[in-house]
Amino acid sequence: MFTPDTDPTPGTIDTCPMRHSHRHTITDNPRWTVLQYPQVRFDPAPDGTVTVSTTTPSKAAIHYRWTQYLTEPRQWYDVDAVEELTVGGRVTAEQGTPAWAAD
Known part of the structure; x- marks a missing residue:
């Protein structure tokens, strides 16, 4: 699975909504490109x-x-895919600092 690591803190996983599952064991050069940013709604309580x-x-x-x-010369196959991404959660202020909790 290709999931960018957006939080370098040890022990954090799945910190980015961008992910692409694949069934191949040997892969290289994954490259993500944002095509369209999401439109979001903010509802204060x-x-x-x-x-x-x-x-x-x-x-x-x-x-x-x-x-x-497994050995050279290898035959490589290209894959291109587009993934839809959504954002959802809650923002609170903990001691004056914003805190994010994903749905």
């Missing part, structure tokens, strides 16, 4: 929480190569 939801998903393209061959 009386307690200060802001709910964030996607009204129009974003789109991101991924390009990578895969092979079945």
Whole structure:
């Protein structure tokens, strides 16, 4: 699975909504390109929480190569895919600092 790492803190996983599943063991050169950013809606609540939801998903393209061959010269195959991404969650203020909690 190709999922960019947006949080370098040890022990954090799945910190980015961009992901692409693949069935190939040997891959190289994954490259993501954002094609369209999402349109989001912000709904404030009386307690200060802001709910964030996607009204129009974003789109991101991924390009990578895969092979079945273990030794050189390898035959590589190109893959291009487009993934839709949504954002959703809540923003709160903890001791004056915004905190994000994904749905």
